[in-house]
Amino acid sequence: MIYRESGQFKTSYRADQAIFPIPQDRYALFALLAFAFIAVPLGANDYWLGSILIPFLILSLAALGLNILTGYCGQLSLGSAAFMAVGAYAAYNFQLRLPELPLLLDFLLAGLVAAAVGIVFGVPSLRIKGFYLAVATLAAQFFIEWALTKFGWFSNHSASGVISPQPMTILGYTLTTQADKYLLVLGIVSVLALLAKNLVRSATGRAWMAVRDMDVAAEVIGIRILHTKLLAFAVSSFYCGVAGALWAFAYLGTVDAQAFDLNRSFQILFMVIIGGVGSILGSFLGAAFIVLLPILLNLLGHLFGGAVRQDVLSNLELITFGALIIFFLIVEPHGLARLWQITKEKLRLWPFPH
Amino acid sequence: MELIFFFEVLVGGLLAGIMYSLVALGFVLIYKASGVFNFAQGAMVFFAALAFVSFQSWGWPFPLALLAALATMIVVALATERVVLRKLVNQPPITLFMATIGLTFVLEGLAQLIFGTDVHRLELGIPDDPLEIQGMLISTFDLIAAGVAALLVVALGVFFQYTRVGRALRAVADDHQAALSIGIPLQHIWAIVWAVAGFVALVAGLLWGARLGVQFALTLVALKALPVLILGGFTSVPGAIVGGLIIGASEKLAEVYVGPFVGGGIENWFAYVLALGFLLVRPEGLFGERHIDRV
Amino acid sequence: MTATSRNIGSTLLDVRNITLRFGGVKALTDISLAVREHEICSIIGPNGAGKSSMLNVINGVYHPQEGQITYRGVPRRRMKAHEAARQGIARTFQNIALFKGMSVLDNLMTGRNLMMKTSFIQQALRWGAAEREELEHREKVERIIDFLEIQSVRKTPVGRLPYGLQKRVELGRALAAEPSLLLLDEPMAGMNLEEKEDMCRFVLDVNDEFGTTIVLIEHDMGVVMDISDHVVVLDYGKKIGDGAPGEVRNNPEVIAAYLGTSH
Numbered sequence: 001m002i003y004r005e006s007g008q009f010k011t012s013y014r015a016d017q018a019i020f021p022i023p024q025d026r027y028a029l030f031a032l033l034a035f036a037f038i039a040v041p042l043g044a045n046d047y048w049l050g051s052i053l054i055p056f057l058i059l060s061l062a063a064l065g066l067n068i069l070t071g072y073c074g075q076l077s078l079g080s081a082a083f084m085a086v087g088a089y090a091a092y093n094f095q096l097r098l099p100e101l102p103l104l105l106d107f108l109l110a111g112l113v114a115a116a117v118g119i120v121f122g123v124p125s126l127r128i129k130g131f132y133l134a135v136a137t138l139a140a141q142f143f144i145e146w147a148l149t150k151f152g153w154f155s156n157h158s159a160s161g162v163i164s165p166q167p168m169t170i171l172g173y174t175l176t177t178q179a180d181k182y183l184l185v186l187g188i189v190s191v192l193a194l195l196a197k198n199l200v201r202s203a204t205g206r207a208w209m210a211v212r213d214m215d216v217a218a219e220v221i222g223i224r225i226l227h228t229k230l231l232a233f234a235v236s237s238f239y240c241g242v243a244g245a246l247w248a249f250a251y252l253g254t255v256d257a258q259a260f261d262l263n264r265s266f267q268i269l270f271m272v273i274i275g276g277v278g279s280i281l282g283s284f285l286g287a288a289f290i291v292l293l294p295i296l297l298n299l300l301g302h303l304f305g306g307a308v309r310q311d312v313l314s315n316l317e318l319i320t321f322g323a324l325i326i327f328f329l330i331v332e333p334h335g336l337a338r339l340w341q342i343t344k345e346k347l348r349l350w351p352f353p354h
Numbered sequence: 355m356e357l358i359f360f361f362e363v364l365v366g367g368l369l370a371g372i373m374y375s376l377v378a379l380g381f382v383l384i385y386k387a388s389g390v391f392n393f394a395q396g397a398m399v400f401f402a403a404l405a406f407v408s409f410q411s412w413g414w415p416f417p418l419a420l421l422a423a424l425a426t427m428i429v430v431a432l433a434t435e436r437v438v439l440r441k442l443v444n445q446p447p448i449t450l451f452m453a454t455i456g457l458t459f460v461l462e463g464l465a466q467l468i469f470g471t472d473v474h475r476l477e478l479g480i481p482d483d484p485l486e487i488q489g490m491l492i493s494t495f496d497l498i499a500a501g502v503a504a505l506l507v508v509a510l511g512v513f514f515q516y517t518r519v520g521r522a523l524r525a526v527a528d529d530h531q532a533a534l535s536i537g538i539p540l541q542h543i544w545a546i547v548w549a550v551a552g553f554v555a556l557v558a559g560l561l562w563g564a565r566l567g568v569q570f571a572l573t574l575v576a577l578k579a580l581p582v583l584i585l586g587g588f589t590s591v592p593g594a595i596v597g598g599l600i601i602g603a604s605e606k607l608a609e610v611y612v613g614p615f616v617g618g619g620i621e622n623w624f625a626y627v628l629a630l631g632f633l634l635v636r637p638e639g640l641f642g643e644r645h646i647d648r649v
Numbered sequence: 650m651t652a653t654s655r656n657i658g659s660t661l662l663d664v665r666n667i668t669l670r671f672g673g674v675k676a677l678t679d680i681s682l683a684v685r686e687h688e689i690c691s692i693i694g695p696n697g698a699g700k701s702s703m704l705n706v707i708n709g710v711y712h713p714q715e716g717q718i719t720y721r722g723v724p725r726r727r728m729k730a731h732e733a734a735r736q737g738i739a740r741t742f743q744n745i746a747l748f749k750g751m752s753v754l755d756n757l758m759t760g761r762n763l764m765m766k767t768s769f770i771q772q773a774l775r776w777g778a779a780e781r782e783e784l785e786h787r788e789k790v791e792r793i794i795d796f797l798e799i800q801s802v803r804k805t806p807v808g809r810l811p812y813g814l815q816k817r818v819e820l821g822r823a824l825a826a827e828p829s830l831l832l833l834d835e836p837m838a839g840m841n842l843e844e845k846e847d848m849c850r851f852v853l854d855v856n857d858e859f860g861t862t863i864v865l866i867e868h869d870m871g872v873v874m875d876i877s878d879h880v881v882v883l884d885y886g887k888k889i890g891d892g893a894p895g896e897v898r899n900n901p902e903v904i905a906a907y908l909g910t911s912h
Binding site for chain 1: 391437438441442445447448449451452453455456457458459460461462463466467577580581583588616617619620622623626627629630634637
């Protein structure tokens, strides 16, 4: 099918404001979802499901959360992993202490707890901006990591603060296989991504972007700055919190606070930069890139007959990541999402570009 | 006795704070001259220290190893300017900041790739015996480190105030465009500042390395310098010093007097929370200028 | 068209004895002025006279140390800019302050944020009320797009538009808020003759069709004298003239401030 919109005329604002105004985009998305929900769980092996797709989806969700805060509302955060940790520990405690609650409600509540913590750490954003705020979010990172390890209550007094959630059960059905877990994660991530997309193209999203682009003008047009920023912190932390809960429940099964350290925060930030700042799609592209890159490097290492030592390889990985970040910032500051958009623009005109 | 113990903790904290100031100083230099918040300063400290001990372990004498390490840092600075900064001129500051996070990874990876991942002991020949003054026990090493830091600050002050390059640096810090328009070569200036910051990183790396051993954990020291920056303001050299003293002292006091009540280990975040609380009262830092929005 | 034919009403905005200081510097000294409903009031004066500061005081960006502002008969306490917006005061800026990363349409829609009542949860779900609201406001905004003749660029990011069009979009964003008082800070600065004429037409039409009261800062005396009902002259933070264009033009103090003749 040729990607072309000639002959498609929108006759109402409703049609023009649809989530995917071009029919080809809609069909492509349906096809992708059908593939992800039906073909993948049938066809993929456990390694792909459990070690690549599940972490990819969860990290996409976290990147989406950070993108809402940083990409849309312009507040740089270096503490996303801490909010993941809050979500993980909160979900664990809800499951442990209120076993009668259904699992999905645990996740929802965990997200809300993370949102509340996010609001607390977002309050300084009214008075401090830019780098000062970025540094301030490190306070969240270190304080939360410390608190979760230090106070045994959070981990039910397990040794060194490790939590191991019970198996996940939904409506009496226990999720055991990787395919089950994958479907759960995919379902949650799809719904939350849809909600995020709706949010950023509504009045709320416009308020976020207005604050990002020019806060004085935003206030003059009637936007309450603090309210807007705190909402961004809350929604962003909610997403990170749910991602953290899934990280503990669906991916690792056993985690401690160190799984959500500063390096994780950086990893999520890199996904946003590489994928595309201020783009929902970019969050997914960035996550895919960052998850796949080490695997690719490893494969390359094997291609050289395993001659490359492991520590050399991990240092090469560090260098590659760093260099890629710089490369993207220089060449395409809007990331993979922008490249995708450019490709689409070209396709719209192809094969008659003039 | 109680009081003497209090002062002992206080002085120990102040001296440790000077060490933070040393790292913060590198941040301030680069921020002043190029508006870049250089997250890679910690990686530079690590890189410098690792380069130095590696040269020493190859049997080079101390002065040669020192010069070689300095030369290495200058090469790093020049490369950074050419490959990263020059390509990102006129980008928003936040983009440059993220680029320096990328640079952090590159430097950390590169350092370990070239010089290996072993933990090295670093012997500077400075005695670390406790010195008794007025009944307080104070580390000689800390005292000497403080002296070195003071010397460095004075030297930088003279450099900025009285040399041609220093004047150009201050002009660039004030207004890039205006400096360009009167013919100050921006790129040279940036390269020089990064090289000076590399030198500061080397000094900090040697002192910290002698203290903790030269290892990856050195990069974390930079994270300790960030609250110092918040407190002192990003553009103020005296701010970096005073901020370091405050953070060092209050951190030690808090660990000793508050720590036991919450189970200890609060050193990791206390400085941040302190700085954050301070910011809420005075968003521009101790020595920063109050900013009036013009619309 | 004369001022009297447009039935200018009673006082809408009453500014009394405003003094504004930044540290030791007095930006405004004891300024009083009154703007009546439906009129076009111009504030003129040399650079640094305090014109923009005056607008910033009126819409709550700056807070004067002394004086009282009464809007629609209600004396105002110290308030934030977004509260002024809520009372129906909108403005444009001297150096364009558009949201650069957003499209023209989104910039204008932002002007209507105040009037959008659905919660963010409804917006996330985009159910019923939220979608209806979005469409309603889109229609209102499209009317402004038609009025300003910027249909062809509605989906373009504003950062990519030429200067003159950006100024127009900024006016559109202010209009989208359906203000009762519109503050324009040098709406025609840096424009060529044709663009100025367009902008004049828009300002007059807004005043005429929507009955919006307008306070504007402008340096082009031809424009000021043509479209204003009422001119206020500032110099060094003090008011030196106030009245109909004809009166102000012949005021010796004003002439001195502009031409620099000795008193």
